[in-house]
Amino acid sequence: MDKPQVQEKKIDAALCQFLFPFSIREGCQLSLQKELKESGFDYFHLDQEEQEGKYYGSSHRVSHRGLERYYLPFASSILFPHSEEEIGFQRYSLRVEMDAKVRFNEIELGFILHSVDITLCPFNLGFVTLCIELAKEELTYTQALEFIKQFRQLENVLKRKDYPVVCCRGAEYQEVESFLFMEVVPAIKPYLDFVNSDKAYFETLSFFVDERMYAQAFFMVAEGEELSVVDVYRAGQLNGMDAEGRPYVSAHNMQYIKEYCRTHVYSRWAPYTYFVVDDDAFICLTKETQERADKLADQMYGEYYYSLLLNFFHKIVLLKLSVQYPAVQVDKDNKDIGELIRSITEFDAKYFFVETVSQTQGKELFGLLRIVFRNNDLYEDVKSTLGRLFQYQEKFTSRRNNHLLMILTIYTVIGGIYGMNQVIDDLKGNIDWGKMLKYSFFEYIALFVTFSGLIVAAVMGVIALVRWIQELVRTWK
Template sequence: MEQRLAISEKTMHVALHQFIFPFSINRTSQNRFKEQLLKDEFNPFLIYETQQEERYYGPGYQVSHREMERYYLPFTSKFLFPHAEGNEEGFRRYSKQMNLECSLHSPYYNLAFTIHSLDVILCPFDLGFITIRTELNCAELSYSLALEFAKRFRVLQNMNKQDDESYIQNNKMTFKESESFIFHILGPNTLAFLEKGRQNEAHFEKLPFFLDECMYVACFYSFVESSEISLVDIYRAARIDGLDKEGKPFIGATNLNYIKSYSERHSYDRWGPDTYFITDENAFSCITKQSHPIAVKIANKMYGEYYYGLLLNLFHKIVLLKISNQYSQVRLEQNQGKIEELIRSITDFSAKYYFIEVVSQSQGKEIFLQLRKFYGNDELFVEVKRTLTDLFEYQSNYTNKRASYMLRILTIYTVISGIYGMNQVIEDLKGPINWTKMKDYSVFQYFAFVVAVSGILIGISLAIDSLRQLIKKRKY
């Protein structure tokens, strides 16, 4: 489509990105994963260790642990910032300071950037997140180049010609895809712990992505103070529109009314016209033209409170999608054990992790709810609650039918073995059994003997099964 909108290029002071890759962990491997992270010099992130406040975010930036904890309500803080490093019911974050100098190249630009740190977060429900914190180092940085960097780096596996033309360079090593750069340089021992169950179901995917082949990205862009932040700038931040195929500033829409409507729906303008927060399915961005001291404070929030708000919403969405996928499978398999496990998962998620009220501060609550809205978590949660109702109904019908069948079988055995069968052979089963008498049994006596013995065996097996189910329920 021919571009008809004139784009006013903006000069920037700072461009910070946090790329977030959600993944599924192999079952029962979280503890081994944790041990490997410690061997790889990742440090457990603990809220009471204030010496970590300046360690992972680059020169000039820091996160106040005290403010971050107070930002969330107590039951949410307990989950996000567990006090015990081994608490498997919360976010177990392991961070590593990197200070790695790299560059992104294409026919139209060479962008130098620093990777300040790497997070690996282990979550309940066998989920995890990898977060890569970067800062662009270009002397003269334009808004289009910052967006283009976010657009290219977040693509794990190349999908078009522009992706194929770009590459990442580090210490004279070249990587055509972000995926290979992440799993060879940043986290070389991470790939072994990723669950690869979806590989057999996909033709092109090589990793078990839940949503697509791209990372989520949290962006912070600080413009020079003389800039004017327009609706076009807000739209481009939401859609991560950088450069076109000819290396010129690009926007993926031409209708100004559409851009206006979209930008107003997706932006939080409480501090406009100087600062806007923009939310989309793939990106959470902040653009500001505030003075440097204020811009640094906003960036610290993006590294702290807002970062955890984004993680929590992503966690909610992925767990809900995972539960929905499991429900579609158990409906086909009708496996009673998996149905009970799914019921426990939904109940556990609803009781411990999904709350309407999460944030204590008004502005933070509004931003958090905006993230939840655009990820569609409330709608997904309603569907999952319906799923729980359907599972309970199915389980109730199954239990009633099973009880009916068992009662019918036991009644038949009771009648045959109690009234007829045992009277035929009971005398021969008293004391030491004389097996030679069975040679003279009639057909009816053989039948009675088989019914009696099988009834005893069935009773024992039912008792063992009931005991096993009781132990299993107490375990959970």
Template sequence: MDMGNGINDQTKHSFQQFVFPFMLEGDRIEGFIKRLLKDEYVFMKMDDLDLQDEFYGEHKVSHRNLEQYFMPNLVPVLFPNSYKQKEGMRRFSKKLNLSCTFQSPFLNTGFIINSIDITICPFHIGMINIRVTLPEKLPYNDVLYFTDTFRVLEPIMDDELEMKIGFRNKEYRYVKDFIFKELVPPAEKFINDEEDQPSYFGSLPFFVDERMFAISYIALPEERDITKVDLFRISQLNGYDNDGEPFVGALNRRYINRFYQERVYDRWGEETFYVTSDRHFACVTRATGKLEAQLASEMYGQHFYSILLYFFYKIVLLKLAHEHSRIDVEKDQSDTELLIFMITEFSAKYLFAEVNSTSTGKELFKITKDVFKIEPLYLEVKETLSYLFQIQDKLSGKRSNYLLQILTIYTVISGIFGMNLHIEDLKEKLTFNDYMNYTFSEWVAVLVTISGLIISFVLGVFFLKRWLQEQKSRKKKVV
């Protein structure tokens, strides 16, 4: 099967972004932000034009174009004006320009880590984004192999276990260790790592596996043909097989053609293609000059934020479905009500049918939306919401009936015994001896009256306390 021009098929240049999602401890988020600012991370503000070329190597991102690329109702979510706006996706970036080495059985190369982002999202979700630039004229197969291997946080396969990252006379066999010991050492302290899910670092047991999502820009020589096999390989990150030979993860041409129809955006084919999978979003181009620079800028800007937003959608929807599976709706009333609130809040404030304002953006990221299965996941969560409402309505009705029956009994008894037998006594001061002369029915009336007052007071305090706790808990669970 045609795989381009073989192992020496060189790229002009390429860069990658690696996105790692995790859960944050809710009550430590603001402390984490203070730590980031102390460690010289910069909060990303769109009105600060000095940041347009600060974090992207030799490239520049137009903030004005970036804001106009999205629907107006999404701008406050994607680009909050202050790091104190908890309902937005607060991005903190740091310029690094670190020279590192990558050593493995099939590839030894240097690479540059240009910068790193930490984005604090609603629903206690955090995302680390690492920007990497590979050497110029690196073979196409090497680019795919590097991207596929570097995104593995904890290696499993034999060739992954032999991989090493070199930095400042240190070597790391796990990319996770490299990230949390060298790039963002404070982050691990703030990550919510549940004890009941030790195999899932970052407490995302509902989310795929321990691999980062990759975003790639690959510029090829102008004379290089871009085939369907090329695009399939880059979508699946098929670099080398176990013998170090160029690898294609499918042999059936019809399968590759179907994949091309579903996952490839070829509005500008034969020159530029965009391809999406559940592990990789890539732009492969033969463009030159200003157009090439524009395409690279868009991968750092408009396309990156679009991917980030849909990635956020997918994680939240999976999180909500996971939360539903963990609660007993008949016993965990407060958790059920909180889940209803979270689903409603997400649907109303964050999930929008239209994201991009341009026709190109709508067409391109419809593919991403389909690949990430946003619509089926949302329908599942929507059905969950309807089910929870029905259950809550039934349980609330039962609880109200029980409470009403208790209060009715107290009202009837206190009315019979209290009003009919003791209304006159309440107007006078009674001594202890007077009370000792009460009949059995009169003592029943006294006890019913006193216990009724106590129960009413206790219920009032309980419901007020619970209401205040729910209001606080709801807010903390979302932001």
């Protein structure tokens, strides 16, 4: 059996973006938007072309016109809303340009944090994106992969001694989480929604997918280096270094590695450029010329980043909706069932597009992201859930209407015929309450039915009014 052969490579450019998804507390999005602007974040808007080269370092820029043309209009209106009041992905960006370094496994790597983005999305979701460039001095492919693998771990859950330490501005942070929330984005910490924190044993943050950030990276190998199938596999699996500091490959079967690359790699421009998509990372590997590589890097900051962001959003919302269904107590939470039906229908109608990208290569890469994230399977599961919820709600409504009809029939018959004939004359004009003390047993029954019918009618009217107001509020939201 063939075993993978690993040859170390030098890297001329290593650009990384780390995405941290979080949940926003209900009703706090407007307050968070205000807090971000007060903290120095700028609202990202396509018509502000001065932002094109502001957040990605001195060598890269993202064409806003190109971004708009890349996506179809209905997708573009969600990704790039015209104002902060519109529904969509509201992005706030802050230029940082912070020099820092990370220590792990007796290795110290320097990096520049160019900027941080906070994108507020529908369904009370948000994303923090860190835009990082690794120092270029003698950087190897193994070191770059190991940096991503280590840095994306927010918490030292297993209390490992070799966990990375982040150093910047004279301070040392023992966890990447502390660096993120104390140094980079302290403004969002009060607005985090710790979903189901009472049901978790060790987690302290509300992760939907994993206890790590998702990584997007662009690697340009040095001139003269060749890219092998093993190099591509290592990128998708984030195979950095082993315990001895040597290049690591997590598989020994070349047939398995080739099969993995067949299903996870977009190789339209092979052998010069490869795009690798996995559950943990989306990576571009290239050995193109400097000019072509810079264009690819710009696309990783622009068009391809938003393709990843939209697919990541789809996956998290679909997982969130899937988790909500088992949590609903079907026999008790009819209101929650209605909310879940509304959320699934809204997601299906507004956000889960079949066609999103206008260009052929963009469609193919977007499709690969959707396949690897298994969004289509999750979507079919949620649609199946919607069908079951509709069936249950229909049966519940029918059963409730039958009970209501039976109650109304009883009151109509007894109160309208028996009650009216027995006590209605005594309830006209000035009521003689003392006369009721002499009622017979059946007259007391008629009196009870009459007054309880009035109370039932009043209560039902109030309930109907409250539900109507709630529906109006949901519509306005």
